[in-house]
Amino acid sequence: MENSSGRITPMTALEQSAAVDRGRTVAVVGTGTMGQGIAQVALVAGHPVRLYDAVPGRAAEAVEAIGARLSRLEQKGRMTAAERAAARARLHPVAELDGLSDAALVVEAVVERLDVKRELFTALEEIVAEDCLLATNTSSLSVTAVAAALRRPGRAVGLHFFNPAPLLPLVEVVSGFATDPAAARAATATAAAWGKTPVHSADLPGFIVNRIARPFYAEGFAIHGDRGADPATIDAVLRECGGFRMGPFELTDLIGQDVNEAVTHSVWESFFRNVKFTPSLAQRRLVEAGLLGRKSGRGWYDYAPDAVRPEPHTADPAPAPEYVVTAGGLGPAAELLPMIAEAGITVREGDGEGGPGLVLPGGGQLVLVDGRTAAEFRDVVHFDLAFDYRAAGRIALAPAPHTEERTLREAIGLFQALGKKVSVIGDVPGMIVARTVAMLIDLAADAAAQGVATEADIDTAMRLGVNYPVGPFEWDGRLPHDYAHDLLEALHARVPGGRYAPGLALFQRSSAREADDEGAERAGRSGRSGTEGAES
Secondary structure, three states: OEOOOOOEOOOHHHHOOOOOOOOOEEEEEOOOHHHHHHHHHHHHOOOOEEEEOOOOOHHHHHHHHHHHHHHHHHHOOOOOHHHHHHHHHOEEEOOOHHHHOOEEEEEEOOOOOHHHHHHHHHHHHOOOOOOOEEEEOOOOOOHHHHHOOOOOHHHEEEEEEOOOOOOOOEEEEEEOOOOOHHHHHHHHHHHHHOOOEEEEEEOOOOOOHHHHOHHHHHHHHHHHHOOOOOHHHHHHHHHHOOOOOOOHHHHHHHHOHHHHHHHHHHHHHHOOOOHHHOOOHHHHHHHHOOOOEHHHOEOOOEOOOOOOOOOOOOOOOOOOOOEEEEEOOOHHHOOHHHHHHHOOOEEEOOOOOOOOEEEOOOOOEEEEOOOOOHHHOOOEEEEOOOOOOOOOOEEEEEEOOOOOHHHHHHHHHHHHHOOOEEEEOOOOOOOOHHHHHHHHHHHHHHHHHOOOOOHHHHHHHHHHHHOOOOOHHHHHHHOOOOHHHHHHHHHHHHOOOOOOOOOHHHHHHHHHHHHHHHHHHHHHHHHHHHHHHHHO
16 A cells, blocks of 8 residues: 555555465564464474574574474474474574564463563664564463553454463464454464464453363362362363363363463452452462472372372262153253153153153162252252263262162163263262353453354363363253353352352353244244134
């Protein structure tokens, strides 16, 4: 684009919104694990790459480390010897920031401190060309704040990769308050050209993944704190029943308790200490004790060479009941009915009274978790929500202290007859999978309503960024329209304080779906009535 003087304006390249040309240099500042990973991604995509680190010699060490990883890719047949040699020839360390002057894109991956990132961006602005994109890989700081000191903050954008960057496909492209839309589009196109899946996020605390994922960790810690179950059992239930790749205890041990707790604390502070994001005191104690997970040798679990990994609680074998009686349907657990029949257990039709559950031969009930406790009923065992009841390898059951032993044994035997391991947990409201999923849905609905990202991008981010079996909106669509809302409302009544109070966005979403169902039902009645009249 030409201005009135006929000169080409600096934003021309950005306004084209194309990916950064492969022939142009990409610079990475900060050569830790994430910086090296981002550099490798850009290098394999075909760019010349320059590395800079404030610690002398660190950039040269990173070049050698990346070169070794390229050699391993060659050994695995994922690149040819010629491709490896060409990539290695494009990779260079620089000793001074001035060595990045020809970069078309600079990605910083330095320490998560606002003052450090601001100072770096200010220095870079004096060095690079006017059309150079400045990207921050921050996971928890405001992109707006990082760019605030720039003369032209419109060129600054968030490019949040996930660790390990060469393997995980997701990149959150974050627009700060002043980010030029063309800059965000160029960053998105570049991430896509590098083989990544970009999603766009507004510059609100935690962006998409680190905002919405908080309950996955927090609910596991809270259930453990309430003596509902031990870490190994909670992890196993979320994996084998909920369909998650890892449970919260093993995952935070992998991430590092200090890293995970710092992100949680940052999001909590950024939301003015909103109770929905309150950090875990138990996790804080681990960090204070230096028990940081795998990297320190111990966290929630012990990683010493001779340590024995604790096993999840698994119930002893119990005889299967001869029959069950339906009571009010099973809602999202309806798939259990044909499974029970296939296992040779008679399914009798009941009178339709009661909640989603089954009456067992001894007279007790097996009821799908709904946010209430089993102690509120005479003889009940709650069972947890599953992502896929057929595929689930484990089911959690929660009896009340006064639940009849026969009822619990019949419930255990029923699920064992379906080929499931059974974990009996404490009578905590919402159990494990159900309350975790409901909280994820609630925070996702709130994020979408606040314009953080579209529902589609939120689902994509949670699947690809943290390996959830499906995104929260897709999971919500698999449930009755009011299941998550009503479960949280019941939890809020039993654990007051606001953490479980369903948000306005979830209420509106549930209400809209209910209205749609009612409208469809009325339309169906009207259509049937008209057809009958025509035939008569």
